[in-house]
Amino acid sequence: xxxxxxxxxxxxxxxxxxxxxxxxxxxxxxxxxxxxxxxxxxxxxxxxxxxxxxxxxxxxxxxxxxxxxxxxxxxxxxxxxxxxxxxxxxxxxxxxxxxxxxxxxxxxxxxxxx
Amino acid sequence: xxxxxxxxxxxxxxxxxxxxxxxxxxxxxxxxxxxxxxxxxxxxxxxxxxxxxxxxxxxxxxxxxxxxxxxxxxxxxxxxxxxxxxxxxxxxxxxxxxxxxxxxxxxxxxxxx
Numbered sequence: 001x002x003x004x005x006x007x008x009x010x011x012x013x014x015x016x017x018x019x020x021x022x023x024x025x026x027x028x029x030x031x032x033x034x035x036x037x038x039x040x041x042x043x044x045x046x047x048x049x050x051x052x053x054x055x056x057x058x059x060x061x062x063x064x065x066x067x068x069x070x071x072x073x074x075x076x077x078x079x080x081x082x083x084x085x086x087x088x089x090x091x092x093x094x095x096x097x098x099x100x101x102x103x104x105x106x107x108x109x110x111x112x113x114x
Numbered sequence: 115x116x117x118x119x120x121x122x123x124x125x126x127x128x129x130x131x132x133x134x135x136x137x138x139x140x141x142x143x144x145x146x147x148x149x150x151x152x153x154x155x156x157x158x159x160x161x162x163x164x165x166x167x168x169x170x171x172x173x174x175x176x177x178x179x180x181x182x183x184x185x186x187x188x189x190x191x192x193x194x195x196x197x198x199x200x201x202x203x204x205x206x207x208x209x210x211x212x213x214x215x216x217x218x219x220x221x222x223x224x225x226x227x
Binding site: 004031032034036041042043044045046049051089091093100101102104105106107 | 146155157160163165171173212215219
């Protein structure tokens, strides 16, 4: 059974810092991995989707990497801003559960102070 | 562009009462549709998914059911709510195909008292 862990659970940084959020998963047989952002009381916003054949994806100040063999993904946020404050979730799509199912981590709560 | 709607946004219901949450998607046809629950202190859990009208797959045995009466409409229901049904319910959609990206709605906060 796929288990997804996100460390740290919470992170507080001053504005302007570059930061890395970590995601690890126990089963490396995945179709892809998706990073989301969730603001308090809101739905999820898809940030990046990395296919199993890819090593990384970039969108603006965000860069996500995937190392399937070691069961790890990182989300790199450059030049953080207060508007980046949110909970960041990663989710894998394991091959052994059918391609419809996303298995989520419990998230990293990020606070960027002005 | 595609948009996904959920209503109501918040709901407070007594134990034993029925439930109906609705999700609709605009701007796409033949989507896959999903219901997730996010309970306090726990990750998101897939409850149901649907690949077409009347086709529902259940991931977790529970007090809830889902229906898809129209192509872009997905309904989550219960005949009698339990305290443990409280949580944040999220609907999502994706295109058909293998392992597609999923897009989420704004969610419904359900409190069962």
